[in-house]
Every structure is written in structure tokens, then in C-alpha cells.
Amino acid sequence: MVRTLLPGERVELAFLEFAEPSLEGLVEGLLGQDSRAGGWPVLIVPVFLSGGGDVAADLPGLVEMLCERFPGVRFETTGALGEDPQVLSAMAAAVAGLACSRPGSRASSRS
Numbered sequence: 136m137v138r139t140l141l142p143g144e145r146v147e148l149a150f151l152e153f154a155e156p157s158l159e160g161l162v163e164g165l166l167g168q169d170s171r172a173g174g175w176p177v178l179i180v181p182v183f184l185s186g187g188g189d190v191a192a193d194l195p196g197l198v199e200m201l202c203e204r205f206p207g208v209r210f211e212t213t214g215a216l217g218e219d220p221q222v223l224s225a226m227a228a229a230v231a232g233l234a235c236s237r238p239g240s241r242a243s244s245r246s
Contacts, residue, residue: 145165147161147165149161149162151181151189151193151194151197152189152193158179158197158201159197159200159201162177162201162205162208166205166208175208175209176208176209176210176211177201177208177209177210177211178211178212178213179194179198179210179211179212179213180212180213180216181194181212181213181214181215181216182215182216183215183216183217184215184216184217184218185215185217185218186214186215186218190215194212195212198210198212
């Protein structure tokens with residue numbers, strides 16, 4: 136879906152833990168073993184509900200290691216996706232929709 140919204144941009148998915156590809160593995164695969172490769176920015180968007188936990192503990196060190204390993208690449212990191220106001224609004228609307236769709240819901244009788 137993101138690829139459709141960003142034609143002409145390379146969009147890849149990586150994971151911090153428990154699944155493949157890892158962020159490190161993905162970057163290595165894209166750039167190869169040439170530490171001078173790149174020349175374009177890599178935007179890392181943590182698809183987490185909050186910026187705590189893995190995002191705060193693991194991601195900064197991992198990005199720092201990637202910057203050292205691939206000095207020709209500019210790595211940029213956004214905040215956690217779940218903290219974006221548009222995402223929060225979409226989640227609130229989804230919760231309200233689910234609540235209203237329950238049989239006997241008081242919320243559904245208000246409309």
C-alpha cells in the first residue's frame with residue numbers, strides 16, 4: 136500500500152526482532168559490502184504504537200552502527216508511527232466504529 140502512495144521511491148520492510156529481514160540485513164542486502172555505497176537517504180519509520188521499548192532502547196544504537204558502517208548513506212529516523220496525530224485519529228475512529236458495531240452497544244443507539 137505504501138509503495139502505491141510513493142511511486143518512484145524504494146519501500147522495504149524490516150524488523151527489529153523475531154522476524155526477517157532485520158534492518159541490518161536489509162541494508163546490507165541493498166548496499167552490499169561496499170561501505171561507500173549509497174548516496175541517498177534511508178528513511179526509517181518505526182511501525183510501533185509508541186516510541187518506548189524497542190524503539191527507544193534498540194533503534195538508536197542500530198542506526199548509529201549503520202551510519203558507521205555505511206558513511207556514504209544518510210539514515211533518517213522518524214518517531215514511532217503510532218504517535219503520529221493522523222494515525223491516532225484513525226485508531227480512535229476504528230475503535231469507535233468497533234464499539235458502535237457491537238450488538239446492544241449504547242454508542243450505536245446514539246446515532
